[in-house]
Amino acid sequence: MIHRPLVCVISIFGLVFGEQVALKLPFSKDDQVPHAPKIAIIGAGIAGASAAYELHDQYSHADFDLAIYEANPQVGGRIKSAKVYDGAYTYQQVETGAQSFYADDECVQSLIDETGLRRKLEPHYPVKKSVGVWDGATFILRGEGDLKARTWTDWARYAWTYGFSVNNLRKWLSEKLPLFRRLLGRWEYASRNIPRDIQDLGLTAELKSNAWSLLQNLTSPDFLREIVQATTRAWFSQDLATMDGLAALVAINPAATDSIMNGGNHKLIGRLIKLSDVDLHLNSTVTKIQRSPVRKYRLTIKTPSHYHDQSSSDNEEADYDAIIIAAPLQMANIEFDIDIHVAASPPRPYASRHVTHFTSSEPLSPTYFNLSSSSSMPSKIYTTTSAKIPPPPFFSIEHSFASLGLDGCIAQSENMYKVVTASPLLDATILSLLGHDPDRALEDAGVRWVHREEWKYAFLEHDRGAMLDDFEIADGMFYTGVGEEVVSSLEMSCKMGRRAATLLYYEKFAPEVEP
Numbered sequence: 001m002i003h004r005p006l007v008c009v010i011s012i013f014g015l016v017f018g019e020q021v022a023l024k025l026p027f028s029k030d031d032q033v034p035h036a037p038k039i040a041i042i043g044a045g046i047a048g049a050s051a052a053y054e055l056h057d058q059y060s061h062a063d064f065d066l067a068i069y070e071a072n073p074q075v076g077g078r079i080k081s082a083k084v085y086d087g088a089y090t091y092q093q094v095e096t097g098a099q100s101f102y103a104d105d106e107c108v109q110s111l112i113d114e115t116g117l118r119r120k121l122e123p124h125y126p127v128k129k130s131v132g133v134w135d136g137a138t139f140i141l142r143g144e145g146d147l148k149a150r151t152w153t154d155w156a157r158y159a160w161t162y163g164f165s166v167n168n169l170r171k172w173l174s175e176k177l178p179l180f181r182r183l184l185g186r187w188e189y190a191s192r193n194i195p196r197d198i199q200d201l202g203l204t205a206e207l208k209s210n211a212w213s214l215l216q217n218l219t220s221p222d223f224l225r226e227i228v229q230a231t232t233r234a235w236f237s238q239d240l241a242t243m244d245g246l247a248a249l250v251a252i253n254p255a256a257t258d259s260i261m262n263g264g265n266h267k268l269i270g271r272l273i274k275l276s277d278v279d280l281h282l283n284s285t286v287t288k289i290q291r292s293p294v295r296k297y298r299l300t301i302k303t304p305s306h307y308h309d310q311s312s313s314d315n316e317e318a319d320y321d322a323i324i325i326a327a328p329l330q331m332a333n334i335e336f337d338i339d340i341h342v343a344a345s346p347p348r349p350y351a352s353r354h355v356t357h358f359t360s361s362e363p364l365s366p367t368y369f370n371l372s373s374s375s376s377m378p379s380k381i382y383t384t385t386s387a388k389i390p391p392p393p394f395f396s397i398e399h400s401f402a403s404l405g406l407d408g409c410i411a412q413s414e415n416m417y418k419v420v421t422a423s424p425l426l427d428a429t430i431l432s433l434l435g436h437d438p439d440r441a442l443e444d445a446g447v448r449w450v451h452r453e454e455w456k457y458a459f460l461e462h463d464r465g466a467m468l469d470d471f472e473i474a475d476g477m478f479y480t481g482v483g484e485e486v487v488s489s490l491e492m493s494c495k496m497g498r499r500a501a502t503l504l505y506y507e508k509f510a511p512e513v514e515p
Contacts, residue, residue: 045077
């Protein structure tokens with residue numbers, strides 16, 4: 001490939017010696033007038049943002065003209081934040097979406113460093129909050145921290161309680177986690193086929209097996225139910241029986257931490273997009289993709305006619321040389337007027353989850369959990385299931401404090417709770433948790449603020465049918481959702497965006513260079 005500074009020199013050489021020199025201009029795939037390649041990215045979550053950043057940062061010499069289309073009025077995707085009390089008393093924010101970053105994942109961690117946001121992360125003090133595991137009737141255990149075994153002492157304590165078979169799970173984690181970290185690594189070969197990569201890494205059994213069936217061959221059922229499943233419900237909002245072994249591996253990874261960025265974790269997405277010099281289109285829904293007579297693809301984009309009038313909309317069209325779809329196809333509802341490569345079977349359905357934050361001057365009622373009224377309550381309540389009783393109505397509850405500002409020189413605060421459920425958390429349930437009659441008003445229980453958020457596409461249901469085996473679902477069209485079929489996590493989405501960008505560049509605009 002000839003770089004631009006050499007064009008004039010080579011052209012003069014050809015004229016002097018009377019010879020015609022054929023120049024292959026960079027990134028021109030035919031003999032038409034060369035132009036800067038236009039790339040459309042659909043979705044402004046971490047996959048779309050990491051793809052844009054990779055194209056701009058690693059391949060800036062390609063001079064890509066980047067655009068992102070986001071159907072929502074804000075960027076972030078699964079990463080969402082909300083102001084406590086809607087900003088009335090404090091600047092405090094809570095994460096209403098995904099907030100767990102893995103300290104051992106180089107994709108998200110490197111982006112935090114490269115964007116200069118490491119200093120924005122709130123210090124993670126190793127304070128061990130009390131935790132209890134509730135099965136819907138009783139607290140079957142109490143402890144400290146988050147139940148994840150991070151030291152030999154932790155493993156020894158679990159082995160003393162549940163038997164030496166616990167060590168089999170430790171060995172499984174130590175063997176399989178390094179292999180999973182290699183999947184889609186930046187310096188790994190830029191493969192297009194994830195199922196084949198998983199097979200080459202020796203993770204096929206984890207991907208295709210039900211987590212409970214896989215892990216019960218390693219350790220005791222009590223340990224799985226009381227510790228491992230309580231962990232997967234708290235971190236992934238899933239039972240072992242409804243997830244595969246690979247998702248369970250990620251869920252119980254001890255490197256996971258709750259990471260809160262000053263101003264909200266969505267700042268990472270915003271910074272990536274800003275540094276990518278991308279043309280960002282919010283409130284813009286791509287409704288159709290078809291062939292373009294000008295470039296390769298033509299997008300039809302639906303946008304509101306007026307910012308405050310969502311009832312009417314306009315359709316616009318734009319032409320692009322390549323596309324990265326960084327949103328689930330099940331969610332995007334795009335009409336394709338072209339042939340695309342997808343699995344023959346219908347797409348796997350997504351499960352939704354609900355995250356509710358509320359504040360109250362009153363604590364949780366111990367009697368709701370079948371404890372005496374004088375009993376102390378743990379700061380974190382994890383849950384698990386039992387064959388003998390109905391499952392708990394929530395996956396986890398976490399207690400913290402909300403700031404009410406200053407009263408003179410004294411800081412005022414009250415209780416704040418985060419509750420994760422499979423269905424919307426009703427006012428009646430909040431009242432019951434606080435020990436009040438469910439027919440009363442929330443104000444009677446000292447509830448000052450409630451914020452409800454639904455994750456419509458939290459994760460794919462465990463139903464291992466045919467999987468997408470290629471990032472490229474049409475010529476020059478790459479789909480990051482291939483990774484969702486492996487593990488639904490921020491880290492996987494980050495890697496998928498980066499890999500899609502790498503493949504797009506090497507296979508479509510620099511074919512003579514090996515990835």
